[in-house]
Amino acid sequence: MENHLEKNIEQTLAYHERTKHHYYRYAHAPGYMDWDTQPHPFRFYEGTSSTQLPFLKDKQPAKYIELYERSRNHINEFSLKHIGAFLELSMGLSAWKSISETKWALRINPSSGNLHPTEAHLILPDMNENAGGVFHYDPFHHALERRAELSKIVWTEMEGYYKTKGFFIALSSIYWREAWKYGERAFRYCHHDVGHALAALSFSANLRGWKVTYLNTLSDKELRTILGFNQVSWIEHEEEHPDLLCFVHSHKNSKIPLSFPSETLSYFSDIKFQGTPNQLSKDHLDWDTIGDVSQATLKSKTEAKTFEWDANPYFPQEFQFSAEQVIRQRRSAVAFDGKTTISKSQFLAMLDKTLPRQQSAPFDLGLFDISIHLLLFVHRVEGMEPGLYFLVRNPNEYNLLKEKSSSEFQWKKIHEYLPLYLLKTGDFRQIAASVSCGQEIAGDSSFSLGMIARFDKEIKKAPHNYRTLFWETGMIGQVLYLEAEAHDVRGTGIGCFFDDPVHEILGVNDNSYQSLYHFTIGGAVEDIRLMTHPPYHHLESTS
Ligand SMILES: Cc1cc2nc3c(=O)[nH]c(=O)nc-3n(C[C@H](O)[C@H](O)[C@H](O)COP(=O)(O)O)c2cc1C
Structure with a gap:
């Protein structure tokens, strides 16, 4: 065990050292863009049923500072309408850009090289006429792809455990997306992007009056089971690696458990997951250093950790934007x-x-x-x-x-x-x-x-x-x-x-x-050669 830990530490430090850029050499990377193998920018789970989420209709009145402060927020119910708004303002598309024949989507959350290795998965309870389950968020269609159904009993158990209503959101990374361009250093970029997505989710949840809490006891192995990743037939190099699971709730002040109920966990290992991930690239380079550091940095089950910060007010400021x-x-x-x-x-x-x-x-x-x-x-x-x-x-x-x-x-x-x-x-x-x-x-x-x-x-x-x-x-x-x-x-x-x-x-x-x-x-200089298009205009033209 001791040796195992030593080896993982050594491997992690070695990865960090090896992927440093130096004046005299960059970290190992392809060195050019192989457009033939460029990964598809969107992940879909083929063969799943997809539910389009509603888009926000009205301008949201919340002031900029309300992204941060919780005290003034109005708590919204957990419904598809509000989950749609939550995802639209965190992981959805923000625009399309084009120049001559080339067009690409931008997202609310940024990503190194706009390659977007971060995927979001949700575990939702029944909401009105919509049955709950495990879903993948498809930002292209602003839709939820149902990967598994969940029994009502599971939710009753979970609500009993957390003593509040809510739902789960998990993030995962497709390392290949970044490795295609950046080679060995890509593992670092994927995890920057997880952090960006995490903050984007936390802000957007706050606008709904909800709080995102990271369940910091869970192991990556448990998360793989919860997300059914061990049941997926991944195309080599294109697998999603589980990053983290959060509970989204409106329990603003009390402490919620930072784990997942163990009976529910065993339920997840028995449910049947559906859907086949779409192929992202027709060919891949093998960056085995990324596989190694990914393995060395896996999370095991840990004790719950809580953190207390000061509650100082922010510097007073007036902002012109919502x-x-x-x-x-x-x-x-x-x-x-x-x-x-x-x-x-x-x-x-x-x-x-x-x-x-x-x-x-x-x-x-x-x-x-x-x-x-x-x-x-x-x-x-x-x-x-x-x-x-x-x-x-x-x-x-x-x-x-x-x-x-x-x-x-x-x-x-x-x-x-x-x-x-x-x-x-x-x-x-x-x-x-x-x-x-x-x-x-x-x-x-x-x-x-x-x-x-x-x-x-x-x-x-x-x-x-x-x-x-x-x-x-x-x-x-x-x-x-x-x-x-x-x-x-x-x-x-x-x-x-x-x-x-x-x-x-x-x-x-x-x-x-x-x-x-x-x-x-x-002060930015705009690239005036680029045209900007609305984020979901592609759905209007196909409907
Ligand atoms: C982790 C990370 C690293 C980035 N590194 C660079 C960089 O070194 N140079 C650069 O010009 N842009 C960099 N960017 C900006 C991205 O290229 C940009 O986020 C992406 O093209 C998407 O565009 P958007 O941020 O306007 O949505 C980085 C962004 C992120 C999130």
Whole structure:
């Protein structure tokens, strides 16, 4: 057992090391786009019955801040109407883009390379005339594909167990989708995307007055059974890997069990799942390193963990957009203008939103202790000297961070309550772009950042934490995407960066802290060659 754990730790750390981009070589990848094997952007379970979900008809009045705060939300019933709205504003389509003959869909949740490896599955009770069951969410049709039926008794048992009504949502990843383009580093990107999706779900649920709670005791093996993945005949390389299961409920204040009732679990192993996953690509490359790290980072059954955060109010701000507008208009900037300046108060408010709060989406879903900090390259923020700054998201780590990083840093606290420190003044535009694989978006923005994880300590505790760290970065990324829109600028996630050169900037020369994800925010330059089409116009033309 001990040896097994040691081996998994070693393999996880080795994967991380091997998939670093360096100035002198990128992580192993195909190096070109093989369009002949490009994965189909949508997963369907062929042979299942599909129920189209209703679309939101009216504009949603909720203000942007209501995405975060729970106190003002009105609780909606669990019905297909509201589950449709929940999915439409989290995992649905946001638009189509086209240029000459090429057309592609964008989604509410972002994804590296727009490849969307993350799938959502729901376990629903009977709702009015709609029978419950296990469903796959098909975002192309905004529909639920029924993969299994569930007996009423199961729901009665579950409601007794959780002592409240609700339903489940699970996420899974198709690694091949990202590996097709990014090769070995793809495992990292898939787990960023899980984090983005998780935050998107938490926000959207909050608009319904619901709360998403991560059931952190479950093992991946149990989740495979619950989702019936062990009954599916997967095409080699195209399997879905279970990521997590959440309970969605309206029990705002009380604690709910963070597990799945064991009698119900055995029921799931006996039910019959239907449907055949569609073929995504006609051929595949075998990235066995991804198979290895996936295996090494599997989650076993664990004790329930709960987390308590402060309940500090957010910085007071007035926003011109509603919550729905911000969610729908979220896009990645492909270029920045190199001149837009944001104000210091906007900058501080954006950072403030990345801090977890009690009774506030998305971080109260109970993922993890806070392990990610922000190394900030401030380029154009009015009232702030350009330079290198640090947001210590977990104050317990201030001393260690200080000890591990460059002794030249000032660590000058620049705000009374926000744990934000000036490390060093200077012009970091070139450096930020250079370490971001030479992408100008990191230097032409108002600010960019690296998400610095408490690293080897977490991996040594449990290799599965490798995934959770990426989920946390994705959640922060989702907050930043929305914050950028709310402040009338734009963001972009940056998965491509040179790992160790970032650590050199920080002055960290061991595995104690590692940069896992980058982000940039500023004034976007639109690509005017692209045409934009409504998200579900393709359904209108076929009906
Ligand atoms: C995890 C992650 C990594 C990304 N990395 C990069 C990157 O390195 N460079 C870039 O230009 N865009 C990057 N993006 C932006 C995606 O390409 C973008 O999200 C995708 O094309 C979908 O477009 P949308 O965000 O407008 O919906 C990244 C996005 C995510 C979520």
